[in-house]
Amino acid sequence: MITRIRFYAFIMMLWTANALHAQTYHDRLPLIPAPDSVREMAGQFVITPQTMIVVSDDSLRPEAFLLNALFQKMYGFSLTIVKGEKPNAGSLFLASGLASGKIPGAYQLKVTKNHVFIKGDAAVGVFYAVQTLGQLLPAGKSNSITVPCVEIMDAPRFSWRGMHLDVSRHFFSVEFVKRYLDHLARYKMNYFHWHLTDDQGWRIEIKRYPKLQSVSAWRNGTRIGHYSEQPERYDSIRYGGFYTQEEIRSVVEYAAKLHITVVPEIEMPGHALAALAAYPELSCTGGPFEVGRTWGVFQDVFCPKEETFEFLENVLTEVCALFPGPYVHVGGDECPKDRWKECARCQSLIKKEGLKDEHELQSWFVQRIGRFLQTKNKKLIGWDEILEGGLAPDATVMSWRGYSGGNEAARQKHDVVMTPTGYCYFDYFQSRNSSEPLAIGGYLPLERVYAFEPVSAELSAEDARYIIGAQANLWTEYITSEEKVEYMLLPRLCALSEVVWSETGSRNYSRFISRLTAHFKLLDYLGINYSKAVFDVQSEVMPNNGRGVSVSLSSPYKLGMIRYTLDGVDPDHSSPVYAAPILSDQSLWIKAAVFDGFTRKGTILEQVYRCNLATGKEIVLANKPDEEYCRGGGFTLVNGLTGSLPWNGADWLGFRGTDLVAVIDLGQAMSISRVALDVLRDEGSWIHYPRRVEVLVSDNGSDFTSVYSLSKEYLDPANRLVKMKFDRVKTRYVKVVAENAGSIPDGMPGAGNPAWLFVDEISVE
Numbered sequence: 001m002i003t004r005i006r007f008y009a010f011i012m013m014l015w016t017a018n019a020l021h022a023q024t025y026h027d028r029l030p031l032i033p034a035p036d037s038v039r040e041m042a043g044q045f046v047i048t049p050q051t052m053i054v055v056s057d058d059s060l061r062p063e064a065f066l067l068n069a070l071f072q073k074m075y076g077f078s079l080t081i082v083k084g085e086k087p088n089a090g091s092l093f094l095a096s097g098l099a100s101g102k103i104p105g106a107y108q109l110k111v112t113k114n115h116v117f118i119k120g121d122a123a124v125g126v127f128y129a130v131q132t133l134g135q136l137l138p139a140g141k142s143n144s145i146t147v148p149c150v151e152i153m154d155a156p157r158f159s160w161r162g163m164h165l166d167v168s169r170h171f172f173s174v175e176f177v178k179r180y181l182d183h184l185a186r187y188k189m190n191y192f193h194w195h196l197t198d199d200q201g202w203r204i205e206i207k208r209y210p211k212l213q214s215v216s217a218w219r220n221g222t223r224i225g226h227y228s229e230q231p232e233r234y235d236s237i238r239y240g241g242f243y244t245q246e247e248i249r250s251v252v253e254y255a256a257k258l259h260i261t262v263v264p265e266i267e268m269p270g271h272a273l274a275a276l277a278a279y280p281e282l283s284c285t286g287g288p289f290e291v292g293r294t295w296g297v298f299q300d301v302f303c304p305k306e307e308t309f310e311f312l313e314n315v316l317t318e319v320c321a322l323f324p325g326p327y328v329h330v331g332g333d334e335c336p337k338d339r340w341k342e343c344a345r346c347q348s349l350i351k352k353e354g355l356k357d358e359h360e361l362q363s364w365f366v367q368r369i370g371r372f373l374q375t376k377n378k379k380l381i382g383w384d385e386i387l388e389g390g391l392a393p394d395a396t397v398m399s400w401r402g403y404s405g406g407n408e409a410a411r412q413k414h415d416v417v418m419t420p421t422g423y424c425y426f427d428y429f430q431s432r433n434s435s436e437p438l439a440i441g442g443y444l445p446l447e448r449v450y451a452f453e454p455v456s457a458e459l460s461a462e463d464a465r466y467i468i469g470a471q472a473n474l475w476t477e478y479i480t481s482e483e484k485v486e487y488m489l490l491p492r493l494c495a496l497s498e499v500v501w502s503e504t505g506s507r508n509y510s511r512f513i514s515r516l517t518a519h520f521k522l523l524d525y526l527g528i529n530y531s532k533a534v535f536d537v538q539s540e541v542m543p544n545n546g547r548g549v550s551v552s553l554s555s556p557y558k559l560g561m562i563r564y565t566l567d568g569v570d571p572d573h574s575s576p577v578y579a580a581p582i583l584s585d586q587s588l589w590i591k592a593a594v595f596d597g598f599t600r601k602g603t604i605l606e607q608v609y610r611c612n613l614a615t616g617k618e619i620v621l622a623n624k625p626d627e628e629y630c631r632g633g634g635f636t637l638v639n640g641l642t643g644s645l646p647w648n649g650a651d652w653l654g655f656r657g658t659d660l661v662a663v664i665d666l667g668q669a670m671s672i673s674r675v676a677l678d679v680l681r682d683e684g685s686w687i688h689y690p691r692r693v694e695v696l697v698s699d700n701g702s703d704f705t706s707v708y709s710l711s712k713e714y715l716d717p718a719n720r721l722v723k724m725k726f727d728r729v730k731t732r733y734v735k736v737v738a739e740n741a742g743s744i745p746d747g748m749p750g751a752g753n754p755a756w757l758f759v760d761e762i763s764v765e
């Protein structure tokens with residue numbers, strides 16, 4: 001009998017082992033970013049206050065201290081640290097010397113019933129192993145902590161795994177900046193880009209220029225509501241602050257312990273209004289100026305004269321001394337050239353230096369600063385505008401206006417950090433929920449961050465090597481509190497960390513979500529704020545064989561179920577469970593939410609589809625939309641769904657500098673007399689109303705006759721919907737043209753750049 005039980009136990013064991021294998025670790029251990037390889041083993045290791053940490057050499061003591069700090073925070077005790085050659089039974093052993101890969105940070109973490117064995121390539125690898133171990137710890141106070149037995153091998157994909165924080169638009173305390181660094185470290189990020197100066201406040205103490213502290217660090221009020229709101233409203237609260245050099249040093253030191261390099265950003269020549277308010281003589285006009293109280297781009301910028309360079313070099317001398325890292329970020333973005341065009345001094349400088357125009361003058365400006373930084377042994381890094389008029393030798397480019405600047409820089413053999421707005425701007429909305437807190441605009445849900453690939457397929461293998469990594473940016477125009485910083489950061493940082501750390505092959509969104517939702521327990525336990533948009537229902541609309549649309553609902557959260565209604569009533573736990581796509585050639589009103597038993601997990605998705613003759617029909621676009629705003633392709637324009645505001649990557653097509661030319665095949669000749677085009681106007685985001693619209697018809701799809709055309713003078717940009725009525729005509733093909741506004745005029749945000757044209761829907765009646 002006993003043997004039989006043993007036999008069954010054996011079979012059961014095999015079965016469980018197999019099951020574990022089939023399910024893969026991804027779904028079980030809440031590790032983010034996903035390690036290269038994870039082998040789960042039976043059993044667990046138990047940590048008590050008596051467990052010891054053994055370090056193989058003294059250089060690893062700091063990592064042991066950090067592990068202890070984590071135990072202290074989570075369980076209220078810390079362990080004794082001793083030095084030793086090998087893992088004692090019952091101890092946590094930390095060693096270095098693992099064969100390292102190209103990029104520092106590789107580690108092995110082995111948890112057995114007897115000990116925890118950590119081996120890193122160096123202290124940095126040990127540090128990352130400790131972070132991984134931290135994510136395996138149970139969320140709940142106890143004196144007996146169990147860790148599952150597992151063997152992990154891991155190494156980073158990119159050497160630049162960055163996260164940015166703007167402390168100018170809103171200011172955050174040193175304590176909070178350190179907490180922010182903890183978040184970065186938890187997900188193995190290694191660069192902190194500290195945006196220290198901008199129009200609305202100068203936040204770093206520079207001893208030589210005390211007015212940067214007394215004047216530039218403070219503004220007399222702040223814009224209320226969104227930048228696009230009219231009339232403009234302001235509060236009159238004096239707002240500001242700055243970090244003393246001592247505080248800066250303490251942040252840099254703190255970051256170094258977390259193996260994070262701090263990259264300070266001192267903005268020039270643009271975004272410099274706060275500095276000019278204190279030192280107006282550094283401008284072209286002489287001022288006076290006040291520290292910015294609203295957002296956007298200001299015309300007054302540093303004037304490229306000797307006093308300015310003297311000032312900037314003195315500032316940078318103090319900055320270089322404070323930040324031991326190799327990089328200094330000099331901004332370079334959004335510098336309007338209006339003042340330089342009107343300034344006799346600038347114009348004679350252009351002549352004297354043999355420059356073509358103001359863009360080359362900006363490039364000359366940045367190159368001069370680059371040469372100065374070289375004397376300090378620092379590398380210059382700047383936003384992709386530093387490409388215009390020629391790159392400074394050895395400059396590293398941070399590509400934010402899509403991929404193109406970064407790709408171009410890589411082709412010129414310059415290092416590149418990718419941070420395209422469409423994937424990396426954490427100041428964008430992450431949910432379409434109408435109760436979402438105010439954000440700048442745009443839509444960047446978790447899934448889209450997760451889909452980010454820093455290396456564009458357009459690059460050759462040789463040029464791709466210059467993409468040293470990626471980062472996300474957190475601009476804080478609308479982020480006024482620490483809680484909101486965390487809310488905007490998390491969990492999007494989790495997705496980004498996987499993009500920059502994990503092997504591309506291991507990326508799988510639904511597995512990521514199961515690990516992430518399990519990992520939320522730890523965030524809850526640590527009292528960290530994060531967005532729960534991941535529990536929202538997602539929808540996908542497809543053409544239904546020429547007869548309207550087919551709408552599928554899904555949720556990445558597999559533990560719940562989707563319930564929905566079609567009558568406008570909010571779904572509850574008794575509403576129908578979604579099982580198959582909803583088909584319709586009539587208008588459709590869908591409300592849906594995810595339920596875990598009786599509990600609704602996320603918010604309610606609400607979508608209205610308005611079907612017309614064009615809905616679900618074949619559509620061909622002559623010009624490709626930009627790769628950042630092309631999801632859903634041409635069908636986006638005939639899917640019955642009006643793009644939501646805030647505008648986003650899902651329901652809108654974005655054309656950068658090019659026109660919309662769409663041909664819809666109605667399938668057979670139909671009688672029509674109206675075409676409506678839904679367009680977006682958001683000039684703050686460089687999105688402009690079209691210059692001209694036209695409707696053409698054809699029976700054969702190649703010879704078109706114009707039936708309607710209207711140009712700028714007659715178009716009313718106040719209308720989101722461009723309604724085009726004409727004499728009733730029978731036709732099979734309908735061509736709709738919307739001409740891009742062209743280059744953005746001077747004085748507007750993004751002046752000189754190609755305007756965006758955003759369209760989301762064409763209806764034909």
Ligand code: TNX
Pocket residue numbers: 333334383400425427440475476477
């Ligand atoms: C553009 S990205 C900026 C910032 C704004 C941000 C808002 C970049 C280099 N410049 O000044 O805060 O957009 O999303």
